Amino acid sequence: VLDHEAVEVILCDQAMPGMRGTEVLARAAERYPKTVRLMLSGQPDLTEIEAAIASGVAADHHVKPLGARTLRERIDEAFRLQSQRGAA
Numbered sequence: 547v548l549d550h551e552a553v554e555v556i557l558c559d560q561a562m563p564g565m566r567g568t569e570v571l572a573r574a575a576e577r578y579p580k581t582v583r584l585m586l587s588g589q590p591d592l593t594e595i596e597a598a599i600a601s602g603v604a605a606d607h608h609v610k611p612l613g614a615r616t617l618r619e620r621i622d623e624a625f626r627l628q629s630q631r632g633a634a
Contacts, residue, residue, distance in 0.1 A: 552578050554632075555624040559610075560587035560595060568598040575603050580631040582624040586610055 547553065556574055560567040571583040583603065585595050588610035598604040605627065608620055 548574055548577060553581055554628045555582045555584070555621060557584045557586055557621065557624075560585055560589055566594065568594050568603060571598060572603045580628065582628045582631070584608065584620065584624055586612065 553574075556571065558567040558570050562570070567585055567587070571585070574581055574583055582605050585598065585604045585607040587595060587607065589595075592607065595604065595607050599607060605624070606620070608617070612620075
């Protein structure tokens with residue numbers, strides 16, 4: 547998708563086949579620095595995710611399981627942040 551269009555918010559799981567979520571977000575950050583990039587993970591080892599947040603690759607991390615209402619709130623917050631970044 548990122549090859550064809552910019553996106554405002556990315557919510558990415560860390561554990562995916564073929565590529566870690568932090569890798570996906572790092573590539574997205576290079577192309578679209580104003581995109582808000584969020585991590586979702588149920589893994590106990592957060593070393594890679596914490597490094598991604600510290601470097602600005604990811605804006606935040608949410609622990610699974612995450613209820614639908616909470617997830618919706620986090621995504622709404624991300625779109626508000628993206629709107630602020632776009633205006634800057």
